[in-house]
Amino acid sequence: MSTAALAGAAASVAPLVCWLEDCDRSSLPIVGGKCASLGELIHAGVRVPPGFALTTAGYRQFMAESGVAESVAALLRGVDCDDLEALEGISAQIRAQIEAHPFSVEIEDQVAECYRKLSLRCCMPAAPVAVRSSATAEDLPGASFAGQQDTYLWVRGVDEVLHHMRRCISSLYTARAIAYRANQGFADELLAISVGVQKMANSYTAGVMFTVHPGNGDRSVIVIDSNFGFGESVVSGEVTPDNFVVNKITLDIIDRTVSEKLICYTVDTKTQTSQLVEVPFERQKVQSLLDDEITELAWMGKQIEKHYGCPMDIEWAIDKDVPAGGNIFILQARPETVWSKKPTDQAKAAVGSAMDYILSGMLAGRRVS
Numbered sequence: 355m356s357t358a359a360l361a362g363a364a365a366s367v368a369p370l371v372c373w374l375e376d377c378d379r380s381s382l383p384i385v386g387g388k389c390a391s392l393g394e395l396i397h398a399g400v401r402v403p404p405g406f407a408l409t410t411a412g413y414r415q416f417m418a419e420s421g422v423a424e425s426v427a428a429l430l431r432g433v434d435c436d437d438l439e440a441l442e443g444i445s446a447q448i449r450a451q452i453e454a455h456p457f458s459v460e461i462e463d464q465v466a467e468c469y470r471k472l473s474l475r476c477c478m479p480a481a482p483v484a485v486r487s488s489a490t491a492e493d494l495p496g497a498s499f500a501g502q503q504d505t506y507l508w509v510r511g512v513d514e515v516l517h518h519m520r521r522c523i524s525s526l527y528t529a530r531a532i533a534y535r536a537n538q539g540f541a542d543e544l545l546a547i548s549v550g551v552q553k554m555a556n557s558y559t560a561g562v563m564f565t566v567h568p569g570n571g572d573r574s575v576i577v578i579d580s581n582f583g584f585g586e587s588v589v590s591g592e593v594t595p596d597n598f599v600v601n602k603i604t605l606d607i608i609d610r611t612v613s614e615k616l617i618c619y620t621v622d623t624k625t626q627t628s629q630l631v632e633v634p635f636e637r638q639k640v641q642s643l644l645d646d647e648i649t650e651l652a653w654m655g656k657q658i659e660k661h662y663g664c665p666m667d668i669e670w671a672i673d674k675d676v677p678a679g680g681n682i683f684i685l686q687a688r689p690e691t692v693w694s695k696k697p698t699d700q701a702k703a704a705v706g707s708a709m710d711y712i713l714s715g716m717l718a719g720r721r722v723s
Contacts (some may be wrong), residue, residue, distance in 0.1 A: 368411035371464040374404065374550070384409050386488030386548035390683055391687055396663045400654065401683050403673075404528060405469040405483070406641065407550030408519055408637075410490060413547050416523070420455040426527065430542055436635055440485075442529045442720065449524035451682055451687050457516060461521055463517070466512045472553065480510045482554040482626065484501075485518040487525055496615040506556055507628040519549045521665045555683050557671035560585035561595055561641045565602070565655045566665035571693035573665060575608070576600045576652045580642045582633055583618030585669055585685070590629075593617055596642050600652040607648055612641045647672060665690040 368384060377385050377393025385393070388406040415421040429444050430478075434523050457465070467474050473481040485506045504525035505517040525531070526547045535542060561580035566573050579588050579595040587593040593616065599609035622629045653669060659666050669686040 357629070369409055370412035370461055371406055371408055371468055372400070373406045373468070374552070376473040377407070381488060384411070386410065386490050386546070387688070388486060388488035388686060389548050389550045390488075392550065392552070394661075395658065395684055395687060397658070400658060400661075400687075401680065401682065403484075403553040403555050403683050403685070404551055405474065405553065407488065408461070408465065408549040410546035410548050412464075413523060413549070416455075416457055419458055419709070420452075422451050422455060425451060426438060427543070430532065433532070433536075435536045438529065441533060445527055445529040445532060446468075448527040452527070453520045454522040455518075455520075456522075458635065461683060462516060465516060469512050469515055472551070476553050480512075481540075482508050482510050482556075482621075483515065484550075484552050484554050485509050485522055486516060486552065487522040487547060488550050489526060490545060497573070507586070507619075512624050515551055519551070520550045520632060522545055525588075534668065552685075555671035555673045555685065556675045557584055558582060558674040559647075560669075560671035561588040561642075561687075563651060563655050563668040563670055564665070565659040566690055566693050567599070567670050568690075568692070571696060573693075574602050576655045578643070578648060578651055580616055581615050582637065582642050583620040583631075585627060585671060586619045587617060589669070598643065600648060602652070602656060605649050605652050607645060610641075612639060614638050615642065626675055635671070643672075646699065654682065654684065658684070662687070662689065665694050667691075 373384065374389060374393045375396045377390055378397050379390055379394040381393055384390075385407045391401055392405070417426070425447050425639045429448055431435070433444060435441060439530065457723075458460070469481075473479055473549070489502055504522050506521065509515055509518050510698075526545070533541075535545065538616060540606075558578055559582055561578065563576060563578045565576050567575050567577055569577075576599075578598045578600065580598070581588050581593050588595045594612055594613040595615065596616040597609075598607055599613040600606070601608050610717065615638055617630055618633050619628050620631055654670075655666065658668060666687050667690045668684060671683050671685055673681045675682055
C-alpha cells in the first residue's frame with residue numbers, strides 16, 4: 355500500500371481536525387503537547403480561549419499526499435548536524451516545499467468549517483486567532499522542545515489561517531529543531547505536529563506565571579511577570595516586566611517590582627497584525643496589573659498546579675474585549691522543568707516561606723487572610 359493510501363486509512367480512524375474541548379492530556383499523540391494541555395485545562399474548569407486543532411493525522415495526511423514526507427526523508431538521510439551551513443540549506447528546502455504545497459480539499463473544508471464556527475462563537479466575522487504549533491514531543495516533563503516551533507498572532511481569514519498552519523508545520527524543520535532532535539535521539543519519522551487555532555486574546559496586559567520561584571525554587575510562592583499588550587515582549591525578554599511574588603497560601607502580595615516598561619506588542623487596527631510599539635511615557639512606570647488581578651491569577655495558578663500535581667510554567671492574558679470578572683485567560687500551561695527536577699531540599703529554604711510569613715504577621719499583629 356502506498357504512503358498516501360496508508361495516510362488515508364489512518365485518517366478514517368483518527369480525526370483530521372478536532373475542538374480543543376474534546377482533548378485532554380491523553381490526547382497528546384493526536385494534538386501534541388500544547389493543544390492537549392489546553393484541552394486538559396478546559397476539562398479542569400480553567401478559562402481558556404476557544405479553538406480547534408489540525409491533528410497529527412491531518413499533518414501526516416498532508417505530508418503523505420503532497421509527497422513532502424518522502425522528500426524530507428531523502429533530504430535528512432545522512433545529514434551532518436555539525437555542518438551548520440549544509441543544515442540551514444536543507445532546512446530552507448524542506449520549509450519551502452511544505453509552505454508551497456496546498457492542503458487537500460478535505461482538510462481545507464474541515465478547517466474552514468471549524469474557523470466559521472469559531473468566529474460565530476466569538477461573535478465576530480473572520481475572528482482574529484493565534485495559530486500555534488503543538489509537537490508531540492513538546493511540553494513533556496524532562497524535554498525542552500517547547501518554543502522550537504512557531505506561533506503566529508492576530509491571523510484573520512481562512513486563507514491566512516491555512517497559510518500560517520503550513521508555516522507552523524514547516525517550523526518543525528528549522529535547522530535548530532533538526533539538530534536538537536538528532537542530538538536527543540528523537541527519530542524524525544516518529545515525531546508529528548499538530549497546529550492549534552485559538553481565539554486571539556486581545557490583551558491589554560499579559561505575561562507568565564510560575565508556581566515555584568524560578569530564581570531559588572521556593573515552592574511556597576507564585577511569581578508573576580507582566581507587561582502591557584501581548585505576552586510576546588515578556589516571553590522573548592525584550593522588556594523588563596513588572597514582577598510580583600505572591601504567598602501561595604494566603605494569596606497576599608509579598609513583593610512587587612514595578613519596572614520601566616518601554617515597549618509592548620499590540621494590534622495595529624489598520625493592518626490587523628501584531629506590532630511593536632513604545633509604551634506612552636506616562637504609563638511606563640505604572641503597574642501593569644491591578645492587585646485584584648494578581649490575586650485572581652495566583653488563585654488560578656494554584657488550581658492548575660493542584661490539577662497537574664507539580665509546579666507549572668503558565669502563560670496568561672487579560673482580554674480587554676471581555677468584561678472584568680471573566681477576562682483573565684490561560685494561554686498555555688506546562689510543567690516547570692528546572693526546579694521540578696531537583697530535590698526539594700535544594701530549593702531555597704524558607705526565609706520567605708508561607709508559614710514564616712503567617713507567623714511573622716501574627717507576631718506583628720497583622721491580619722493574615
